[in-house]
Amino acid sequence: MNISSRDVFIILACVVLVVIAAFFGNESYNETRDVIQEQFNEQQLMLSKQTAYGIESFLDEKVILIEMLAIEGATVDPDAFQSTFETMYENTGGFYGIEFVDSNGTVINGYPVEETPIGYNLYAENRSKIFEFVKENKRTSITDPVALFEGGMASFVWVPVYNEGEFRGAILAIIELSTITERFLSPIKTNESGDMYIIDDNGLVVYDNDKSKIGEKYGVIFNCTEESCNEIMPLVEEQMSGGSGTIYYQQGDENEEQIVSYAPVSCRNMMWSVGLRTSVDEVDKIISSLYIRQTYSVVIATVIVLSGGIYYSINFSRWNKILEEEVGRKTDDLKRSNKKLEVANKKLRELDQMKSDFISTVSHDLKTPLSAMKISAEMLASGDYDTKSEKEIIDIICRNVDRQTRLVEDLLDISRIESGRMKLKLKELDINSVVRFSVDQVEQIVNRKSLSLTLDLPEESPLVLVDKDRLAQVFVNLIENAIKFTDNGGITIKAEELSEEVEVRITDTGIGVAPSDLDKIFEKFYQAESTVARTGSTGLGLSICKGIIETHNGRIWAESKQDSGCTFVFRLKKL
């Protein structure tokens, strides 16, 4: 295979184009990735902030409700709380239970009643620490989540009840964490948006998808021990101090890069932090899904464009083919008609040539005897001759006058035949008589050359409708022609009756005619090579014979083998 420099150039250009395309593709990928990463981070942060805000509002709402009840209930009989608790519990939801603890630390009422350990004394059970704390500080306190007897986690909201400085007890609202998580965290699908968790300001897990981790130290979330958690310390510290933002870190053994967006939840003394953890791969997944979609659309567009192109190119090539065929057909037509024209032209040229040849031959043949006569006559006139030449001069004149006469007669015959003006005096004659009549006219010539003349005539002579003189002319011409080319042997004239025609054959033992010349010998002025020395014939004899026979509606042709004589055959309709 030959690779030209042009091919090398095209290949190099393709490589360069591919490199450039790859470079720009990579650049745009990185840019896209950065943009998407940024947007993703913002979205995650927003999500975590929203969640944190939701939880915060929920808690706030509950706490404020309880606090208002505490202020309102300070002056009434604590027994009256029972109905208020029921209203609150039933209408707001989110409470696991609401209880009133009197100043002695004894639970005196609550709702729902069946969940309320009435008579339970905090001091007696040695769990009065927070009770004491809110009594001292006179403000609400929210505990870290603690396990319930019934299972699950709950935060305890303690609100002290004071009436003009007198401590009357505290309202305890138990908010089950599952209420919060179900309401705010469950809608966040782990697989789609990441992994949501909550830790408190002590680094304990408040919430995680894996319920068993709740209450444990933050390490369980990140799958690290105290020692190996250095990498996540900045994050945990940020979260524990109530900040918000986005942080990257490498996760555990797989060294997977993670993004965590975090936002604080604060309510009274409580301080939590919501974290939304996602693998960086997610971004790549989004980008690749984006690219895959783009690729799909590019592929589909390409396929559409290509199939359109192919459709049109197929159509065009088909039209092209049809056009080519059409053009080819037209060209062939043109060629054919050109050929016809050429042939016609050639025929015309041949006819023209024949006409000029005829004219020049006639001119020559007419002028040649004239020339001889003129010279001879001038000699006689001038007297510039001796007596012994006189006879010869007169002979020349007479001979040429005869020749001229014969030629003129022949030319007139030809002219009559060709213009169809030959008048025939048709008579019913028997063919034998015509043959005999003709033979009488040529007998002298035959005898002069000492040739034999044989007649082979039918006993019962068939009748034909002919012009006697014209038919005799044919016989004389044919016999003279035979004599001219025959030096030895003789001439046979045979007449025969066929079913509808009379056939006459004039056969000689002369030099014959070449098969290729058999048709030409009937042409005007055709002279065989062997007759170069003009023998006084006009070259019109056979042509006139043919004309006369055809005017009689007969046919004439010649049969011959070179060097073995020649037979002229003509057929006439018999009566």
Place this chain on the structure above:
Amino acid sequence: MMGEIDKNILGMLGEDNRTPPEQIAERLGIEVSEVKSRLDRMADDRTKILIVDDEIDSLKSLKMALEFEGYAVVEAMDGPAAMDMVFIEHPDLVLLDLMMPVMDGFEVCQKLKEDPMTNHVPVIMLTCVSEVDNKIEGIEVGADDYVTKPFNLSELKARVKMVLRRAAF
């Protein structure tokens, strides 16, 4: 070939100018009459004209007329014979008929004019057609003059004289 015989005859006469024709004929193996006619021909100082025509009557009448005018006339009936005669007889002028079978007048003229041995011999073409094309072709192949049949005898004689005079320069 015939030239050789002439040369031999002259050679023998050169040795002894009284050698009788009978002896020459015997030595050369030819007829006495031929020796005589050859000697007559060689002794003939008349201007010699070769007439080339395939028409015997034209040839004869023209020959008689020119002989009576005092020219020696030799004849040929076709092109090849004419070429032979030119080499044998060394004519002073050729009268050439145009329309001949085998080799026409133009061809003969062209051959004569191409051969350095014969191109000095003037040629008058005799033709039946007076068309301009023929005249041009005749002149192109080197014909010295052109006479159209049937010509006036005195005109032909005048042209012959003129061409001979021109050739003499």
